[in-house]
Amino acid sequence: MKAAVATTEAPQGAAVTATDLVRRYGERPALDGVTFAVPAGSTLVVFGPNGAGKSTLLRVLATLLRPHGGSASVLGCDVQRQGWSVRGRIGFLGHDPLLYGDLSARENLDYHARLHGLRDPGRRIAELLAATGLERRAQDRVHTYSRGMVQRLAACRAVLHDPEVLLLDEPRANLDPAAGEQLEPLIGRASGRTRVVTSHDPAGGLAEADLALGLRAGRQELLGAAAAISADDIAALYADTHGMVPA
Amino acid sequence: MPTTRKLYGTRLMLLSWAAVAVLGAGFALAAFYAPIEADQGFSQKIFYVHVPLAIVTLCGFVFGGVSAIQYLRSGDPRHDLRSYTAIHQSLIFCVGALITGSLWAKASWGQWWVWDEPTLVSFLIVFLLYATYQPLRFSIEDPERQSRYAAVFAVVAGAFVPINFIAVRLADPLIHPRVLNQAGGDLPGEMRIAFYTSLVGMALLFVTLYRFEMASKHARAQLKSIKRRLGEHATSTGGRSAAPRITPS
Amino acid sequence: MPHHGSPHGDVMRLQTRSPEVAQRNTPSTFGAARAVLQKDLRLERRAPQTLVAMTLFSATTYVIFHFALDRDSVDGQLASGVLWVTMLLAALLGIGRLFVSDRDEGGLEGFLLAPVDRTALLFAKGAALLAFLLALQLVAVPLFALLLLGPTPDAGTWLQLLLVLVLADLGIAVVGTLVAAIAVQTRARDLITSILALPLLVPVMIGASNATAPLLAQAGAEPLPGRWLALLALYSLIFGLLAYAVFDFLVED
Numbered sequence: 145m146k147a148a149v150a151t152t153e154a155p156q157g158a159a160v161t162a163t164d165l166v167r168r169y170g171e172r173p174a175l176d177g178v179t180f181a182v183p184a185g186s187t188l189v190v191f192g193p194n195g196a197g198k199s200t201l202l203r204v205l206a207t208l209l210r211p212h213g214g215s216a217s218v219l220g221c222d223v224q225r226q227g228w229s230v231r232g233r234i235g236f237l238g239h240d241p242l243l244y245g246d247l248s249a250r251e252n253l254d255y256h257a258r259l260h261g262l263r264d265p266g267r268r269i270a271e272l273l274a275a276t277g278l279e280r281r282a283q284d285r286v287h288t289y290s291r292g293m294v295q296r297l298a299a300c301r302a303v304l305h306d307p308e309v310l311l312l313d314e315p316r317a318n319l320d321p322a323a324g325e326q327l328e329p330l331i332g333r334a335s336g337r338t339r340v341v342t343s344h345d346p347a348g349g350l351a352e353a354d355l356a357l358g359l360r361a362g363r364q365e366l367l368g369a370a371a372a373i374s375a376d377d378i379a380a381l382y383a384d385t386h387g388m389v390p391a
Numbered sequence: 392m393p394t395t396r397k398l399y400g401t402r403l404m405l406l407s408w409a410a411v412a413v414l415g416a417g418f419a420l421a422a423f424y425a426p427i428e429a430d431q432g433f434s435q436k437i438f439y440v441h442v443p444l445a446i447v448t449l450c451g452f453v454f455g456g457v458s459a460i461q462y463l464r465s466g467d468p469r470h471d472l473r474s475y476t477a478i479h480q481s482l483i484f485c486v487g488a489l490i491t492g493s494l495w496a497k498a499s500w501g502q503w504w505v506w507d508e509p510t511l512v513s514f515l516i517v518f519l520l521y522a523t524y525q526p527l528r529f530s531i532e533d534p535e536r537q538s539r540y541a542a543v544f545a546v547v548a549g550a551f552v553p554i555n556f557i558a559v560r561l562a563d564p565l566i567h568p569r570v571l572n573q574a575g576g577d578l579p580g581e582m583r584i585a586f587y588t589s590l591v592g593m594a595l596l597f598v599t600l601y602r603f604e605m606a607s608k609h610a611r612a613q614l615k616s617i618k619r620r621l622g623e624h625a626t627s628t629g630g631r632s633a634a635p636r637i638t639p640s
Numbered sequence: 641m642p643h644h645g646s647p648h649g650d651v652m653r654l655q656t657r658s659p660e661v662a663q664r665n666t667p668s669t670f671g672a673a674r675a676v677l678q679k680d681l682r683l684e685r686r687a688p689q690t691l692v693a694m695t696l697f698s699a700t701t702y703v704i705f706h707f708a709l710d711r712d713s714v715d716g717q718l719a720s721g722v723l724w725v726t727m728l729l730a731a732l733l734g735i736g737r738l739f740v741s742d743r744d745e746g747g748l749e750g751f752l753l754a755p756v757d758r759t760a761l762l763f764a765k766g767a768a769l770l771a772f773l774l775a776l777q778l779v780a781v782p783l784f785a786l787l788l789l790g791p792t793p794d795a796g797t798w799l800q801l802l803l804v805l806v807l808a809d810l811g812i813a814v815v816g817t818l819v820a821a822i823a824v825q826t827r828a829r830d831l832i833t834s835i836l837a838l839p840l841l842v843p844v845m846i847g848a849s850n851a852t853a854p855l856l857a858q859a860g861a862e863p864l865p866g867r868w869l870a871l872l873a874l875y876s877l878i879f880g881l882l883a884y885a886v887f888d889f890l891v892e893d
Contacts, residue, residue: 232754
């Protein structure tokens with residue numbers, strides 16, 4: 145059952161948009177005609193079972209994957225033709241922390257700072273390490289970190305260059321509630337940035353969302369204001385995910 | 392785009408007959424019409440098979456490289472299919488060139504392989520390089536990446552061929568009076584006719600086999616598409632494939 | 641967890657995105673390449689695997705050659721051949737490892753997310769491979785002179801040998817980086833590396849071994865024929881340009 149299409153208009157100034165976005169893997173569509181618009185400062189939460197295309201969507205928006213059909217834009221720039229201009233303004237936190245185990249936290253962040261051309265990396269790094277409580281272990285190699293610490297450091301990496309848009313793939317995974325709270329000001333709603341977040345948690349996800357998007361097998365099953373969507377609608381996405389034909 | 396039948400039906404049959412006819416004529420001319428070469432005797436006639444094979448091989452590899460460039464620029468999978476088929480065919484022709492080269496070496500110099508024939512040696516190296524094309528494709532699962540990487544390989548390998556020839560030529564200290572040099576150059580009249588006929592016949596053979604393979608791939612893809620439309624879920628438990636998948640028109 | 645200052649103070653500071661931080665330069669290709677190179681050299685210093693393996697491999701290979709050829713010393717073309725075969729096979733080890741840490745630890749995506757030209761990666765990795773090869777040869781060539789080489793080269797010969805090494809390493813580095821970038825995305829990394837790199841490196845072998853042979857002649861070093869150096873230079877130039885042209889296609893999805 146499709147919910148009503150987004151009641152929020154697709155304004156000219158939408159920070160993140162997708163129009164009939166298609167991305168294939170061989171012959172199988174990983175994304176099949178996804179369309180939405182996220183106003184600046186809002187949070188879009190993407191729901192769906194495994195294999196629905198949530199991670200693929202984030203990676204296309206992050207300019208890591210090229211669309212095979214349709215288009216997507218971030219901050220007014222087409223991801224395919226103008227990816228160059230937009231890369232420095234996106235913060236991506238995927239399943240991989242993108243950190244080198246043999247380098248320390250500080251060295252990892254310093255490397256990314258240099259790749260992004262930050263002018264005063266030392267101060268920014270110290271600031272982020274302090275905010276996530278990692279400053280005492282900053283000199284230790286990352287492969288000695290617990291999974292939760294790695295995730296926190298990865299979040300630091302994602303916001304190091306102060307991006308306007310955040311793309312987060314299940315950011316609370318591997319984190320206990322206290323650590324999750326710690327990351328709130330960096331990557332949560334409190335950060336004030338435009339966010340696209342994937343989530344497996346209907347209640348929690350809807351609570352932090354302005355817009356909700358539901359995907360299943362690459363197709364867009366629902367899209368609307370979070371207030372208008374219930375947790376049951378989300379749960380319906382997960383039904384019949386084992387090949388059974390719905391009644 | 393014309394249907395598979397029109398593209399590959401009548402035209403392919405005509406092409407096959409033409410290839411057989413011209414090639415047969417070329418061999419007949421070579422065997423009976425062209426004079427026997429003074430130094431090497433009858434066995435020199437293998438030159439009429441070996442050199443056309445070699446030339447067609449190189450052209451095939453070049454076409455494979457050009458198609459690869461087109462694929463990289465446009466992303467159209469048809470170019471990738473052309474590149475794959477051309478390289479695949481050329482590799483087979485390359486083996487033919489090496490075998491006939493070896494036969495010629497045995498007939499001329501009494502050994503099955505000689506290192507002081509730079510062209511032959513170059514072909515061996517080129518063969519060893521292009522032989523990695525299919526294993527490379529096979530080992531990349533993501534189909535789009537497979538096509539892209541294969542295209543990059545085809546371009547790099549294509550650029551490699553001339554440098555390789557130069558390098559091997561430099562490494563050969565002796566200068567043999569090689570009949571190969573005469574190809575297309577100062578061949579006497581009858582030899583020239585036989586040679587060019589064989590060359591054209593070989594080229595036709597290449598194009599024919601190329602189209603056969605394309606036809607076979609198209610037919611298989613159409614079959615899969617029909618199956619999918621009938622509702623059967625296309626399950627290929629047969630593992631990965633090195634060949635590019637195509638969506639039929 | 642202890643915080644510096646009050647929790648609210650931190651939240652406030654991070655919320656308002658400070659203008660100084662938001663200011664950044666688009667990093668130049670050279671600057672980005674330098675960052676990647678320094679990262680790779682630092683990683684190798686931290687966990688020295690590749691260089692150590694390449695050096696040990698070379699040493700053991702010399703021993704194997706001694707037994708395989710049943711010779712106490714070699715000179716001229718034979719010495720040149722033994723040296724360069726060993727260098728080539730050791731280079732394969734380095735090539736196989738070049739992109740592995742990036743692929744396995746997601747560093748490649750970290751690079752792709754940055755607003756930098758992708759060829760910075762090509763420069764950085766090529767430079768890293770070149771550095772590894774030169775560092776290897778710093779140990780492996782004197783070792784070769786010690787273990788297997790008959791004639792003792794004088795200073796002038798060493799310099800010429802150095803020239804050949806640098807030119808050949810340049811070619812190996814360029815083609816090696818390309819092959820490494822291709823192979824790292826396949827399922828049979830080490831196999832693909834070997835079968836892909838070896839034919840491509842044949843011209844380098846031809847140039848390097850023929851250039852080195854007169855330098856190691858038993859009767860005293862002979863002058864170095866220029867055409868081998870020209871071949872090596874041509875090879876590096878052509879494949880360098882080619883690598884620059886196609887590299888984007890290997891890293892972009």
